[in-house]
Amino acid sequence: MDQTKAARGTALGPSLGSSLGSWGARLVVLVPYVWLIAFFLVPFLIVLKISLSQTAIAQPPYVPVLDLAAGWRGITDFIAGLSADNFATLVSDDIYYLSYAKSLLVAFVSTAILLAIGYPLAYGMARAPRRLQSVLVMLVILPFWTSFLIRVYAWINILQRDGLLNQTLLALRIVDEPVAWLASDTAIYIGIVYSYLPFMVLPLYATLEKMDETLLEAAADLGAPRWKAFWSVTLPLSLPGVGAGALLCFIPIIGEFVIPDLLGGSDSLMIGQTLWTEFFANKDWPVASAIAVVLLCLLLGPIAIYQHLQTRNIERVG
Amino acid sequence: MRRGFVPWADPNVRPLVRFEAVTRRFGPTVAVDRLSLGIYEREFFALLGPSGCGKTTLLRMLAGFEAPDEGRVLLGDEDIGRVPPYRRPVNMMFQSYALFPHLTVAGNIAFGLKQDCLPRQEIDVRVAEMLALVKLDGFAGRKPHQLSGGQRQRVALARSLAKRPKVLLLDEPLAALDKKLREETQFELMDLQARLGTIFVIVTHDQEEAMTVAHRIAVMDRGRIVQVATPPELYEHPNSRWVAGFIGDVNLLEGKVVSADADGLAIEGTNGRYRAAAGGDAKPGQSVCIALRPEKVRLAATRPPLPAENCAGGRVHDIAYLGDVSLYKVKLADGSVMTASVANANRVTERGIGWDDEVWLTWAPDAVVVLAR
Numbered sequence: 185m186d187q188t189k190a191a192r193g194t195a196l197g198p199s200l201g202s203s204l205g206s207w208g209a210r211l212v213v214l215v216p217y218v219w220l221i222a223f224f225l226v227p228f229l230i231v232l233k234i235s236l237s238q239t240a241i242a243q244p245p246y247v248p249v250l251d252l253a254a255g256w257r258g259i260t261d262f263i264a265g266l267s268a269d270n271f272a273t274l275v276s277d278d279i280y281y282l283s284y285a286k287s288l289l290v291a292f293v294s295t296a297i298l299l300a301i302g303y304p305l306a307y308g309m310a311r312a313p314r315r316l317q318s319v320l321v322m323l324v325i326l327p328f329w330t331s332f333l334i335r336v337y338a339w340i341n342i343l344q345r346d347g348l349l350n351q352t353l354l355a356l357r358i359v360d361e362p363v364a365w366l367a368s369d370t371a372i373y374i375g376i377v378y379s380y381l382p383f384m385v386l387p388l389y390a391t392l393e394k395m396d397e398t399l400l401e402a403a404a405d406l407g408a409p410r411w412k413a414f415w416s417v418t419l420p421l422s423l424p425g426v427g428a429g430a431l432l433c434f435i436p437i438i439g440e441f442v443i444p445d446l447l448g449g450s451d452s453l454m455i456g457q458t459l460w461t462e463f464f465a466n467k468d469w470p471v472a473s474a475i476a477v478v479l480l481c482l483l484l485g486p487i488a489i490y491q492h493l494q495t496r497n498i499e500r501v502g
Numbered sequence: 503m504r505r506g507f508v509p510w511a512d513p514n515v516r517p518l519v520r521f522e523a524v525t526r527r528f529g530p531t532v533a534v535d536r537l538s539l540g541i542y543e544r545e546f547f548a549l550l551g552p553s554g555c556g557k558t559t560l561l562r563m564l565a566g567f568e569a570p571d572e573g574r575v576l577l578g579d580e581d582i583g584r585v586p587p588y589r590r591p592v593n594m595m596f597q598s599y600a601l602f603p604h605l606t607v608a609g610n611i612a613f614g615l616k617q618d619c620l621p622r623q624e625i626d627v628r629v630a631e632m633l634a635l636v637k638l639d640g641f642a643g644r645k646p647h648q649l650s651g652g653q654r655q656r657v658a659l660a661r662s663l664a665k666r667p668k669v670l671l672l673d674e675p676l677a678a679l680d681k682k683l684r685e686e687t688q689f690e691l692m693d694l695q696a697r698l699g700t701i702f703v704i705v706t707h708d709q710e711e712a713m714t715v716a717h718r719i720a721v722m723d724r725g726r727i728v729q730v731a732t733p734p735e736l737y738e739h740p741n742s743r744w745v746a747g748f749i750g751d752v753n754l755l756e757g758k759v760v761s762a763d764a765d766g767l768a769i770e771g772t773n774g775r776y777r778a779a780a781g782g783d784a785k786p787g788q789s790v791c792i793a794l795r796p797e798k799v800r801l802a803a804t805r806p807p808l809p810a811e812n813c814a815g816g817r818v819h820d821i822a823y824l825g826d827v828s829l830y831k832v833k834l835a836d837g838s839v840m841t842a843s844v845a846n847a848n849r850v851t852e853r854g855i856g857w858d859d860e861v862w863l864t865w866a867p868d869a870v871v872v873l874a875r
Contacts, residue, residue, distance in 0.1 A: 396598070398596055398598055398600040399600050399602060401567055401587070401596070402594075402596060402600035402601075402602070403602075404566075404567075404586070404587040405567075405593055405594045405662075406588075406614030406665065407588045407589075407614050407617035408613075408617050409586070409588050420604045421602075421603065421604055
């Protein structure tokens, strides 16, 4: 802690010497704030405002619209026109509630599967010979070189009735007739796990790779066989990586739209799909905005946990 | 305790730890080469040598992290060569300490005890006992990153002693400490070892450290043991030029044996005639080397009276003032340089002998060791 403070002190120290340097330092600090205000806070306030509006057949498709030309009256009319009706709609109709629940369920299950696959993968990578490790990291990142959309389309090909998966299963006589993979939750899970695996593996690999091997020797020396050493040393020390990987997957999976839309069925929708329907099919911007605001509030919890883990990690390293 | 502890001199006492013709290879390099060694109960044993001499490999074989390719490692009567580290009554204190960063001080010390599934109360008692032993009472709840280097070293020591091992291995345990703390800790280690009676095997490249703490020292070079002896024996009676040069400073003078009799050896060298009180089994005509420690050389500004045996003249080439002693590097007639160390018994503000002064070096016949190797 003290070291971090000291480091900060020296980093700022010289720049405080001259007013020009001080300006430069402030400007550098300002950049991320300007960015966040311009591209996150302002859009969010707009969305929040729309969520408190009513739909209208107009351009833009909602009322009230702030009319500054009308002066003070315009502002009071605008505020009087706002209402929380859309949030009441979200509570009254269980399609929204079900979408949120489905999104949370998919995010939980996918994250669990990702952990189960990603941890052994990352562990194997971290234990591989040094020379091989950079190649393995490369291979994990390699899918990013093709468009995300193309990769999801490729899965449609693999999972369809006469696709690669069914052909293989039939050839191996595991199934007698083609399985309907597409338009099912299984397809959603396959697509999500496939797409998000690098986001799970990389932070896990980063923590496991950093780990001091002599700690395992010390554990063995003190009487712990390999599995026990893993359980009492490796696993607890990799928890920051587990947390980072899990949240890095969990948060975007909740709002995932493309994968469930392309691979999933139409019987139960994830919140991203419901939002899309409200916005583009029903042209109901206010309700779509309300969904987005609630989604953000839901995500604030995990994001806060993620932030907390990150800072604690930085402190420990410092 | 220290005085009269010489189990290695008693043929009836069997060493507890024995290496029998042990070889360990890493690819084409031989780290340990047909090495045999015995370490006795209650002994503080040091493995000393330059880096890459195989001392750490030897220690790791005792810990179980390396298995011998040939030969046997015995603890008592059991061949432990293939016993995994977690089943040996041997614990190690690592050079990096290897403390578990996610556990508290108490958690670190209790780690080994928990593996043995001891009851909770007993673990607590033992942890408190260990904390007291290394004078860290009150630090039980701290995490390793909240401790100073010296405190971490103590935790590592307490953790490796908690299981009451038969043998404690110390891999450069004090290398990360500053000089003052290192010297203090050396004496604490000696006290601790004497009190516990556990075999301590320390690996170090610091000869002063080995000389301070150990009953016996094994000097290693290229996977073999060159000499095993007590610190005074090693210093006063090195068995080879290599050991003489590795332990402390030494002047090596080449020569040929002229005569050998009851009075010792007469040796003809490039800087005059030398006499050695004891010459081992050197024969006349044999080329030998005499080893002479700098503190056993007398320095004089005037030529001593004849006969001029064990006397060499030269010019002061360099002087190093080290506080307690001054080192005089004297260039002899044949161009070689001899070092004499002179204790600064009085506060000298001005030296009697300065740069480029002509000086005479003399030494007693029993101050030298004759080395054939």
